[in-house]
Amino acid sequence: MEYARLGNSGLKVSRACLGTMNFGPPGGVGVGSCDEAEARRIVDAFTGSGHNFIDTADAYTGGQSEHIIGRAIKGQRETVVLATKAFLPQGSGANERGLSRVHLTRALEASLRRLGTDYIDLYQCHQWDPDTPIEETMATLDGFVRSGKVRYIGCSNFTATQIVEAQWAAARVGGTPFISLQPQYSLLVRSIEEEILPACERHGLGTLVWSPLGGGILTGRYARGTAPETYSRVGRLLASSSPLARAWAQDLLAERNLYIADEVAEIATALGSTSVAVALAWVRQRRGVTSVAIGPRTVNQLTGNLVGFTLDLPAEAVARLDDASSAAPRH
Numbered sequence: 144m145e146y147a148r149l150g151n152s153g154l155k156v157s158r159a160c161l162g163t164m165n166f167g168p169p170g171g172v173g174v175g176s177c178d179e180a181e182a183r184r185i186v187d188a189f190t191g192s193g194h195n196f197i198d199t200a201d202a203y204t205g206g207q208s209e210h211i212i213g214r215a216i217k218g219q220r221e222t223v224v225l226a227t228k229a230f231l232p233q234g235s236g237a238n239e240r241g242l243s244r245v246h247l248t249r250a251l252e253a254s255l256r257r258l259g260t261d262y263i264d265l266y267q268c269h270q271w272d273p274d275t276p277i278e279e280t281m282a283t284l285d286g287f288v289r290s291g292k293v294r295y296i297g298c299s300n301f302t303a304t305q306i307v308e309a310q311w312a313a314a315r316v317g318g319t320p321f322i323s324l325q326p327q328y329s330l331l332v333r334s335i336e337e338e339i340l341p342a343c344e345r346h347g348l349g350t351l352v353w354s355p356l357g358g359g360i361l362t363g364r365y366a367r368g369t370a371p372e373t374y375s376r377v378g379r380l381l382a383s384s385s386p387l388a389r390a391w392a393q394d395l396l397a398e399r400n401l402y403i404a405d406e407v408a409e410i411a412t413a414l415g416s417t418s419v420a421v422a423l424a425w426v427r428q429r430r431g432v433t434s435v436a437i438g439p440r441t442v443n444q445l446t447g448n449l450v451g452f453t454l455d456l457p458a459e460a461v462a463r464l465d466d467a468s469s470a471a472p473r474h
């Protein structure tokens with residue numbers, strides 16, 4: 144099993160991280176639909192094959208993802224690197240969201256309770272909070288580390304500027320710096336390459352990248368002119384009563400995305416592999432990627448995903464994928 148150091152720290156994580164946004168019934172942020180029995184089989188298969196990194200968030204499936212993981216890792220807590228996040232609303236009150244001292248302190252206690260543990264290995268800010276001074280956030284997180292309730296801290300969805308501001312603020316308050324960023328990254332979304340990955344490298348952050356299969360588009364299972372299966376992520380989004388969810392599904396099915404999925408499928412056929420493995424191997428092999436947050440909904444999907452962590456793409460395949468997915472040049 145290959146482990147990598149996460150950013151400028153001594154923490155070693157598997158190159159595959161188990162993302163758990165699918166765990167539990169739909170609710171809160173997250174897709175949901177993987178029941179607890181299947182979720183526990185996924186966790187056991189994942190850790191049983193030597194992987195150690197598991198990611199969740201307080202907002203996933205209304206807290207159910209954290210509850211399920213807490214029960215699933217009982218007995219193996221010391222070998223699991225457990226990551227969770229805070230920021231998103233936990234109620235309608237003015238102080239029930241964001242990165243303020245008052246909210247983060249309550250959010251951490253609630254996550255510890257749901258996860259049934261007395262420490263979090265990696266506590267992440269789910270996104271930037273424009274309403275809280277970053278010094279307050281970094282000083283609060285430093286207090287968590289000093290208390291022993293949190294071992295390392297990270298952020299998610301920050302811009303390059305926000306990463307630099309946070310690291311400088313940590314230095315100003317004499318606090319703990321971030322060791323990781325959790326950004327979106329796949330053959331469909333490569334915007335972090337220009338400024339965010341270089342900022343991470345320069346400021347000591349490793350990366351845990353999310354939606355490596357573009358929410359399932361890169362698996363090749365969505366064909367033009369054919370309605371998505373009703374139980375699939377896109378099928379569920381299209382059937383949602385939320386206009387935002389339906390718009391997200393339409394974005395995912397954009398012609399550019401389907402074209403890239405076709406290229407992935409052709410390369411997979413030529414290599415005698417699968418689209419899932421090829422798309423994940425491309426992300427894993429990118430410079431600056433420490434770990435890849437996969438999001439299996441079933442044990443079979445997990446097994447298919449893990450092939451992408453042993454497949455080494457030949458240079459010609461990487462070049463063809465780079466070309467098919469590159470953005471238009473900017474001047």
Ligand SMILES: NC(=O)c1ccc[n+]([C@@H]2O[C@H](COP(=O)([O-])OP(=O)(O)OC[C@H]3O[C@@H](n4cnc5c(N)ncnc54)[C@H](OP(=O)(O)O)[C@@H]3O)[C@@H](O)[C@H]2O)c1
Binds near residue numbers: 440
């Ligand atoms: N920090 C953030 O803001 C943020 C945001 C999003 C996600 N994340 C993290 O990243 C993790 C992964 O994100 P993601 O779920 O969007 O990842 P993804 O790998 O891009 O998409 C996962 C979906 O792909 C499909 N899939 C996976 N393996 C498959 C296989 N072998 N065959 C066919 N289909 C397969 C499944 O769709 P179906 O359900 O349709 O079967 C699954 O739900 C999350 O669990 C979460 O931990 C973080």
